[in-house]
Amino acid sequence: MIESVAGVAHGATLEADVCIVGTGAAGVSMALELMGKGHRVLLMEAGKDRDDPAVQAIYEGEVVDELMHSPTDKYRQRRFGGSTAIWGGRCMPFDPIDFEARDWIPNSGWPISYGDLAPYFAPANHYLEAGRCEYDADKAFSPPAPPMFAGFDSDQVRTNGLERFSCPTNMGARYKSRLAAARDVTVMMDAHCVGLKLHEDGQRLDTAEFATLDGKRFKVRAAAVVLATGGLETPRLLLASNDVQSNGIGNQHDVVGRYYMCHIAGNVGTLTVNGPVDRVRHGYEISPDGIYCRRRLHLSEQAQRELQVGNMVARLHFPKIIDPSHRNGVLSGLYLARHFISYEYGKRLRDGNKKGALLELQHMWNVVTHPFDATSFVTHWLRKRTLAERKFPSIILANKNNRFSLEVHAEQIPRSDSRVMLTDQRDVFGMPKMRVDWRYSKEDITTVERTLQAIDQALRRTGVGQFEFDRHTLEEDLLRFGAYGGHHVGTTRMGLDPKTSVVDGNGAVHGVPNLYVASSAVFPTSSQANPTLTIVAQALRQAHHIHGALTRDQQAQEVLA
Amino acid sequence: MKVMVLGGRGFVGRAVVKLLRERPDVQVVIASRHPGASESGAGGVSCVAVDARDEVSLCAALKGIDAVVNCVTGDGPSIAAGALSLVNAALKAGRPRLVHLSTMSVYGSQQGVLDERAELLDDIGWYGHAKIEAESHIRRYAQEGGLAVALRPGVIIGPGSEPWVRRIARWLQAHRLADLGAQGDGPANLVDVNDVAQAVVLALGMALPADGTMPVFNLAAPDSPRWNDYFCDLTLALGAGPLQRWGARRLKAEIYGRGVPLKVLERVAGKLKLDANQWPQGIPPSLAGLWAQQIQLDVRAATKDLGVQWTPYARTLAQSVQWLQAGSAAIAMA
Numbered sequence: 001m002i003e004s005v006a007g008v009a010h011g012a013t014l015e016a017d018v019c020i021v022g023t024g025a026a027g028v029s030m031a032l033e034l035m036g037k038g039h040r041v042l043l044m045e046a047g048k049d050r051d052d053p054a055v056q057a058i059y060e061g062e063v064v065d066e067l068m069h070s071p072t073d074k075y076r077q078r079r080f081g082g083s084t085a086i087w088g089g090r091c092m093p094f095d096p097i098d099f100e101a102r103d104w105i106p107n108s109g110w111p112i113s114y115g116d117l118a119p120y121f122a123p124a125n126h127y128l129e130a131g132r133c134e135y136d137a138d139k140a141f142s143p144p145a146p147p148m149f150a151g152f153d154s155d156q157v158r159t160n161g162l163e164r165f166s167c168p169t170n171m172g173a174r175y176k177s178r179l180a181a182a183r184d185v186t187v188m189m190d191a192h193c194v195g196l197k198l199h200e201d202g203q204r205l206d207t208a209e210f211a212t213l214d215g216k217r218f219k220v221r222a223a224a225v226v227l228a229t230g231g232l233e234t235p236r237l238l239l240a241s242n243d244v245q246s247n248g249i250g251n252q253h254d255v256v257g258r259y260y261m262c263h264i265a266g267n268v269g270t271l272t273v274n275g276p277v278d279r280v281r282h283g284y285e286i287s288p289d290g291i292y293c294r295r296r297l298h299l300s301e302q303a304q305r306e307l308q309v310g311n312m313v314a315r316l317h318f319p320k321i322i323d324p325s326h327r328n329g330v331l332s333g334l335y336l337a338r339h340f341i342s343y344e345y346g347k348r349l350r351d352g353n354k355k356g357a358l359l360e361l362q363h364m365w366n367v368v369t370h371p372f373d374a375t376s377f378v379t380h381w382l383r384k385r386t387l388a389e390r391k392f393p394s395i396i397l398a399n400k401n402n403r404f405s406l407e408v409h410a411e412q413i414p415r416s417d418s419r420v421m422l423t424d425q426r427d428v429f430g431m432p433k434m435r436v437d438w439r440y441s442k443e444d445i446t447t448v449e450r451t452l453q454a455i456d457q458a459l460r461r462t463g464v465g466q467f468e469f470d471r472h473t474l475e476e477d478l479l480r481f482g483a484y485g486g487h488h489v490g491t492t493r494m495g496l497d498p499k500t501s502v503v504d505g506n507g508a509v510h511g512v513p514n515l516y517v518a519s520s521a522v523f524p525t526s527s528q529a530n531p532t533l534t535i536v537a538q539a540l541r542q543a544h545h546i547h548g549a550l551t552r553d554q555q556a557q558e559v560l561a
Numbered sequence: 562m563k564v565m566v567l568g569g570r571g572f573v574g575r576a577v578v579k580l581l582r583e584r585p586d587v588q589v590v591i592a593s594r595h596p597g598a599s600e601s602g603a604g605g606v607s608c609v610a611v612d613a614r615d616e617v618s619l620c621a622a623l624k625g626i627d628a629v630v631n632c633v634t635g636d637g638p639s640i641a642a643g644a645l646s647l648v649n650a651a652l653k654a655g656r657p658r659l660v661h662l663s664t665m666s667v668y669g670s671q672q673g674v675l676d677e678r679a680e681l682l683d684d685i686g687w688y689g690h691a692k693i694e695a696e697s698h699i700r701r702y703a704q705e706g707g708l709a710v711a712l713r714p715g716v717i718i719g720p721g722s723e724p725w726v727r728r729i730a731r732w733l734q735a736h737r738l739a740d741l742g743a744q745g746d747g748p749a750n751l752v753d754v755n756d757v758a759q760a761v762v763l764a765l766g767m768a769l770p771a772d773g774t775m776p777v778f779n780l781a782a783p784d785s786p787r788w789n790d791y792f793c794d795l796t797l798a799l800g801a802g803p804l805q806r807w808g809a810r811r812l813k814a815e816i817y818g819r820g821v822p823l824k825v826l827e828r829v830a831g832k833l834k835l836d837a838n839q840w841p842q843g844i845p846p847s848l849a850g851l852w853a854q855q856i857q858l859d860v861r862a863a864t865k866d867l868g869v870q871w872t873p874y875a876r877t878l879a880q881s882v883q884w885l886q887a888g889s890a891a892i893a894m895a
Contacts, residue, residue: 290803
């Protein structure tokens with residue numbers, strides 16, 4: 001059912017078995033999974049069915065270094081569907097090594113194993129509409145897809161790992177009719193969670209408190225409350241709920257908001273392939289179930305251990321857009337159109353270092369002298385992206401000269417001084433706003449450097465080609481735009497020890513067993529992978545756990561009765 | 562026991578007959594407008610020509626019959642009037658037990674998980690309308706002292722299903738159907754034709770109340786997928802990929818740009834006495850409504866009280882695909 005918050009009286013207390021706060025990737029998939037299992041589920045959303053600037057403004061906060069991190073109201077959405085309304089759709093599971101305590105990665109190790117989460121990746125793929133859960137390029141295609149490089153063979157560097165692309169699916173729009181038809185799920189929009197009320201003994205969550213923009217306040221009491229509000233809003237809610245525990249909920253040991261990670265990302269160097277251009281496969285394949293898939297360069301787990309590096313992938317990419325020497329009409333066109341592209345997708349085109357009329361002119365020259373590039377690109381883009389329901393995931397240009405850059409996406413070491421905290425500023429509901437202080441480590445750059453060197457060695461050893469990059473500018477290349485936007489990881493990390501973690505392996509807050517977090521906020525480490533697929537897998541695992549816990553409780557109560 | 566299968570040469574009727582023939586205690590009478598000779602005489606099966614709408618011929622045919630399975634299909638009037646004349650004839654001719662094949666279409670456009678107590682809603686067109694009327698006749702039979710059971714299957718598939726296997730497969734192979742996103746998110750409520758036959762046999766044997774009520778059972782495989790999943794599974798099994806993805810606009814364009822005009826052409830061809838059987842079929846608007854409808858049959862009663870052992874969806878799918886491929890292999894050989 002979808003019910004209007006208008007029908008809830010000021011001061012009312014709603015009852016439910018499970019109250020899920022947030023309708024993004026985690027919240028919606030958890031609600032769908034709990035459907036038909038015998039529980040009354042309340043799915044609460046602060047925003048509306050569409051973008052609303054007044055609601056989105058509630059996400060505003062401070063960033064310590066604006067060059068290093070995007071504003072807090074970017075790359076996330078306070079609306080039905082959450083940030084899946086704007087995500088890019090890239091899916092791949094976290095790797096087994098991500099779950100291990102690696103002695104060369106401080107603060108690494110999950111309280112659950114890859115095997116614990118593995119059964120949930122297939123249903124997560126399904127909910128996100130990324131097709132079958134097949135991430136091995138040698139098995140995913142029929143007929144088989146060509147290799148990334150003909151003649152390349154390496155134990156260290158894998159090229160058969162895939163990323164698969166969601167439509168990208170907006171979880172709100174996609175599953176609205178299913179949620180509306182369900183009699184055991186009630187969706188309520190325009191209801192902002194503004195606080196969490198513990199029992200006086202601090203051992204249990206009593207109610208979650210909600211407010212509307214027109215001044216109504218009400219509460220929800222549920223056997224289980226799930227915060228599915230993302231990696232930034234979740235610590236804000238926990239820290240701001242400080243009436244019983246003065247440091248905020250789950251924060252006795254000052255861990256909430258810490259260990260905040262994004263990804264280290266950027267375009268680096270020049271990869272040159274020997275031989276004809278058809279030796280390289282740099283674009284997308286389409287799997288039989290219709291999914292855009294793409295290979296990536298990825299160090300094997302054994303190689304990561306040997307090189308003592310974090311997890312990282314690299315994709316074949318076109319040359320740097322901002323540098324007009326690529327003489328490509330499409331790239332120059334994109335550069336010139338950068339102000340018309342949304343903040344989230346245009347950020348990396350707006351380079352702060354180079355400006356001026358000469359640069360603009362050089363790009364215009366590229367467009368004028370390569371008119372065919374631009375027109376065929378625009379036609380393809382219109383047909384396969386703008387008008388298509390399953391969108392062509394990114395720009396792929398014809399390979400004319402066997403030269404690429406590498407697009408890097410790398411794990412960063414979790415560190416306690418990288419954090420989200422509260423400020424003295426208040427939002428419209430009187431809740432403290434957040435300040436983000438994102439930090440990275442030298443070792444994060446070393447991960448990229450060593451991995452790129454391994455890629456270069458493997459290319460040379462097999463005679464495929466080479467990869468050259470400037471070690472001295474690597475850090476600058478990777479940090480030019482700061483942290484990769486939208487991947488908010490680690491702020492309520494899971495673990496066994498309450499001194500270094502906020503939630504347990506099931507996502508329940510230490511010491512508050514009926515309060516859960518379903519979000520990338522619980523990931524102790526950030527992997528090479530984009531977080532969404534693993535967020536959903538994790539949420540499905542939690543749904544399974546909560547279903548079991550509630551069923552056991554109900555049975556126990558029946559026995560007592 | 563002598564069991565007459567009305568519509569015994571149809572898709573469901575054939576499966577029912579096949580299952581009944583395995584029972585040594587059952588004598589099967591296939592009643593059909595055009596009874597064939599193939600099964601006649603063999604294995605305790607006899608055939609009789611009956612026009613289901615003709616009460617007099619029905620009455621004669623029902624002589625000595627212990628139970629009737631009503632699998633009559635056709636246009637609206639045949640379904641509704643057929644049920645009426647069946648009830649009238651049965652009341653006159655020894656009151657055999659009636660097992661009536663109804664449909665989930667009697668629930669109309671309702672959404673959610675529906676069990677057999679859900680109201681009947683006549684708002685999705687002629688088929689649901691006729692089936693609701695047919696059910697009301699059968700219910701009257703129970704009220705007047707007859708024994709009757711109604712079965713409400715979802716979408717019946719399996720080897721031999723022209724509309725739900727071959728037609729869908731053809732659209733997918735021609736890339737004239739796709740993953741429909743929210744427009745194909747409805748539960749498909751697929752049920753194996755053999756499970757429907759099994760339910761019929763169980764309904765023939767179950768103890769029935771003599772209190773004027775008519776037990777009703779929903780039939781759908783508990784592991785039946787959603788429409789999008791069915792389309793994807795069928796595409797992969799047939800090697801017909803890559804599966805496309807359509808939005809609402811693209812589906813509308815297919816229906817109104819192709820489906821409706823093709824239907825009009827088919828009607829015109831019918832008037833001109835042309836054979837339109839081999840012409841391509843387009844997607845009718847009613848199907849788009851079904852694919853998006855969030856209706857899920859609650860089949861706990863059929864599982865628990867009737868004792869149906871459901872065929873896993875994966876097996877039904879594999880057998881359906883095998884049937885399709887055997888058909889095209891036969892065509893290729895010819």
